[in-house]
Amino acid sequence: MTTTKTVVTLKVNGVERTAEVEPRLLLVHFLRDVLGLTGTHVGCDTSQCGACTVLLDGRGVKSCTVLAVQADGHEVTTVEGLARDGELHPIQEGFWEKHGLQCGFCTPGAMMTAVELLRQNPNPTDEEIREGLEGVICRCTGYENIVRAVKYAAERMRG
Ligand code: FES
Ligand code: FES
The missing domain is CATH 1.10.150.120 ([2Fe-2S]-binding domain)
Structure with missing residues (x-):
């Protein structure tokens, strides 16, 4: 069976990123595997540990509970985006x-x-x-x- 891929565009840590993804791809896997932002961790498969938390339009979400397609057109901040101009947050x-x-x-x-x-x-x-x-x-x-x-x-x- 072939899966139709969808194009998503998200602003991640201030940079616009576009990619083709499977509709079932979780945001956490998009960040880690597609964008290589491995600072966001996966610590469970039950949405309980919080290791995958990122900001979606400024609000904290567990990125293992959000599909990449649901974040299409939105802004995501990961731990890599906290420091600014070499200054720690x-x-x-x-x-x-x-x-x-x-x-x-x-x-x-x-x-x-x-x-x-x-x-x-x-x-x-x-x-x-x-x-x-x-x-x-x-x-x-x-x-x-x-x-x-x-x-x-x-x-x-x-x-
Ligand atoms: S990986 Fe544990 S809550 Fe998301
Ligand atoms: S799990 Fe080791 S520092 Fe929190």
Whole structure:
């Protein structure tokens, strides 16, 4: 059986990218396998781990739950798009300064989730950070330092 491919055009990290994809291709596989943006991780096959989180039109989504064709015409930001002009994003600085990672597998998804959280709530309490990061599973259980990293970023972003 042959599958008809569809052309999609997305703005990814500010750059327009066009490709022919199968209608069933997930956004996470489009990012990783078609565009080579392997910073977005796949940690489960049950939509639970959050390692695949990216921003779709500025909102955090698990990219394993979105088809590439659904993102056609939209804007995606991945972890590769956080740093600007060689300057780390405050959330990246936070993870660096507060040792917010161990093996690093959950880190891209945790950072993208945190960016979304801080967009909605620039001054979160520890409790609110924990709630906001509920969808991110860290197998190294480094949650304490992830909370500290997000707090650090929140302070930096509020100036
Ligand atoms: S890979 Fe998407 S939630 Fe786990
Ligand atoms: S740092 Fe290892 S899974 Fe989170």
